[in-house]
Amino acid sequence: MSKSLVNKYNVAGPRYTSYPTVPYWDENTFSLDNWKMSVKKSFDESNTIDGLSLYIHLPFCESLCTFCGCHKRITKRHEVESPYITALLKEWDLYCELFVDKPVIKEIHLGGGTPTFFEPQNLKLLIDGILAKSDLAKDYEFSFEGHPNNTTVEHLQTFYDLGFRRVSFGVQDYNITVQKAINRIQPFENVERVTKQSREIGYTSISHDIIFGLPFQTEEHVIETIAKTKALLPDRIAFYSYAHVPWIKGTGQRGYDESNLPTPEIKRKQYEHGKLELAKAGYHEIGMDHFGLKSDSLYEAMETGKLHRNFMGYTASKTQLMIGLGVSSIGDSWYGFGQNIKDIKTYYKALDEDCIPVYRGHILNDEDLKIRQHILNIMCKFKTSWGEDDFFFTTLGGVLPKLEEFKTDGLIEVEDGVLLVTEKGRPFVRNVCMAFDVLLQAKKPNTQLFSMTI
Ligand SMILES: C[S@@+](CC[C@H](N)C(=O)[O-])C[C@H]1O[C@@H](n2cnc3c(N)ncnc32)[C@H](O)[C@@H]1O
Ligand code: SF4
Known part of the structure; x- marks a missing residue:
C-alpha cells in the first residue's frame, strides 16, 4: 500500500x-x-x-x-x-x-x-x-x-x-x-x-x-x-x-x-x-x-x-x-x-x-434506514447497489461525486448503480462508508470524535 x-x-x-x-x-x-x-x-x-x-x-x-x-x-x-x-x-x-x-x-x-x-x-x-x-x-x-x-x-x-x-x-x-x-x-x-x-x-x-x-x-x-x-x-x-x-x-x-x-x-x-x-x-x-x-x-x-x-x-x-x-x-x-x-x-x-x-x-427515518443498509452492505459484503427503488435515497446525488476520488485511486469500482470495494480499497472501507454518511458530511465535527481510520 x-x-x-x-x-x-x-x-x-x-x-x-x-x-x-x-x-x-x-x-x-x-x-x-x-x-x-x-x-x-x-x-x-x-x-x-x-x-x-x-x-x-x-x-x-x-x-x-x-x-x-x-x-x-x-x-x-x-x-x-x-x-x-x-x-x-x-x-x-x-x-x-x-x-x-x-x-x-x-x-x-x-x-x-x-x-x-x-x-x-x-x-x-x-x-x-x-x-x-x-x-x-x-x-x-x-x-x-x-x-x-x-x-x-x-x-x-x-x-x-x-x-x-x-x-x-x-x-x-x-x-x-x-x-x-x-x-x-x-x-x-x-x-x-x-x-x-x-x-x-x-x-x-x-x-x-x-x-x-x-x-x-x-x-x-x-x-x-x-x-x-x-x-x-x-x-x-x-x-x-x-x-x-x-x-x-x-x-x-x-x-x-x-x-x-x-x-x-x-x-x-x-x-x-x-x-x-x-x-x-x-x-x-x-x-x-x-x-x-x-x-x-x-x-x-x-x-x-x-x-x-x-x-x-x-x-x-x-x-x-x-x-x-x-x-x-x-x-x-x-x-x-x-x-x-x-x-x-x-x-x-x-x-x-x-x-x-x-x-x-x-x-431512524426512512432515509436513515436506507443509508444504514448501504453502510452495512459495504462493511459486510464490500458491495452495495442503488439501482432498485428500495435502495435509492434522496441524498444519493450528494454521495456520488464523493466516490469519484476513490474510483481514481482504484479503491472502488462503480458501474450501473453497483459499487464494489476493490482488494486495494478494503483497508479504506471506513472511508468509503463515510461518503454515504450524509449526517457526518453535513456537519463535520469541530473536535475529534472518532479514532483514525488507519
Ligand atoms: C472487553 S475487552 C475483552 C475482555 C476482557 N476484559 C479482556 O480484556 O480480556 C474487549 C476487547 O476490546 C478490544 N479493545 C479494547 N480497547 C481497545 C482500543 N482502544 N482499541 C482497539 N481495541 C480495543 C481489546 O482487544 C479487548 O480484548
Ligand atoms: S481490556 Fe483491560 S480494562 Fe479493558 S475491559 Fe479488558 S480487562 Fe478491563
Whole structure:
C-alpha cells in the first residue's frame, strides 16, 4: 500500500457499528416511549422468525489496561457482583413486560469490562434468570469475553453447561515492553491454558483479540504475537487497529504519550504484514479487522452473504432486535437505537423506579434506514447497489461525486448503480462508508470524535 494513500485517507472516522453513529443521534426526536414503541414493533415483526439477541454488559475489571476504550469500572470488591446481577434481571423483566409473547433467544453475548470478573455461580444465576422467561431458538449461539488472567476452568465449564460454545480471549500483544506500557502483564502460558481448556471442554469457536498500533509496538512484536497465536490455532482472530480516543471519559488512555505510538505508516505495515502471516496459516479476512478459519461460522456467514455488523462487531447472523442490558449497553431495534445510563448508581436508581434505564438514542427515518443498509452492505459484503427503488435515497446525488476520488485511486469500482470495494480499497472501507454518511458530511465535527481510520 502506498505511503501517499495512507496519508491521504488516514482521517478520523467511525467504525460503523451503527448508522447513524452515536455522536450524530438526533436526541430531539428520541424519547423512552419512542424507544419502547420501536422495540415492540421489532419484537412483533421478528420474534417468531429470527428470535432476538441480548448483549449484556458486565463492566467490572480488577485492574485498568491503559489502552482500553471500553466502558469499565475498576474494582477489587467482589461484593458488587450480586446487586449488579439483580439489576440486570430486573431490567430484563421490564423488557419482558413490553413483549406480547415469550421472547425467543437467538444470541446472548456477555461483554465488558470483564465477564469473568464474576463468580461462576453468579453468572449461572444471571443466565438461568434470563432463560426462565424465554424460549430458545433452534440454532441459538451464546458467547462471552474471557480475560485469560482470570478465566478459570469453572467459568468455562459453567458457561459450557449453560449452552455457551463461543468464547473470545483478550490477548492484545505478548511483548513485555508493550504489556508494561498498557498495564497488562499476561504471559503466553495463561492464554495457552484457557485456549486448551476451552477446547477440551468442547467450545467450538475460540477467538483471540490482537491489537496493532499499541504504544511501543513494533512490526516484529506484531509478527511474534501472531506466531504465538498461530501455535494455538484459534478458530477466529479479531485483529483490531488500536483506537486512540483519550478524550472519551473513563478510557484512562493517558499512561503514555502519543509520540510512543507507531506512525500511521508503521501501523499500516503492522497490519499488512500481520495479514500476510495470518493468511499463511489459513485465516481468511472477514469484513474489517476479523479473520477466521474456513471451519468458523463467521467465514461461512461471509461466504453465504449472511455476515452482519452491530454494536458487538461482526456476527454470523442477523436478528432484527437486539436488547442491551447493563450500564452503557446499546440496544438496536433496527428502527431505533437506545443507550443505557453509564453510571452504575444512576442505572440502579432508574431500575428501582421501574424504568428501562435508556437515557439517549435515535429513531431512524426512512432515509436513515436506507443509508444504514448501504453502510452495512459495504462493511459486510464490500458491495452495495442503488439501482432498485428500495435502495435509492434522496441524498444519493450528494454521495456520488464523493466516490469519484476513490474510483481514481482504484479503491472502488462503480458501474450501473453497483459499487464494489476493490482488494486495494478494503483497508479504506471506513472511508468509503463515510461518503454515504450524509449526517457526518453535513456537519463535520469541530473536535475529534472518532479514532483514525488507519
Ligand atoms: C472487553 S475487552 C475483552 C475482555 C476482557 N476484559 C479482556 O480484556 O480480556 C474487549 C476487547 O476490546 C478490544 N479493545 C479494547 N480497547 C481497545 C482500543 N482502544 N482499541 C482497539 N481495541 C480495543 C481489546 O482487544 C479487548 O480484548
Ligand atoms: S481490556 Fe479488558 S480487562 Fe483491560 S480494562 Fe479493558 S475491559 Fe478491563
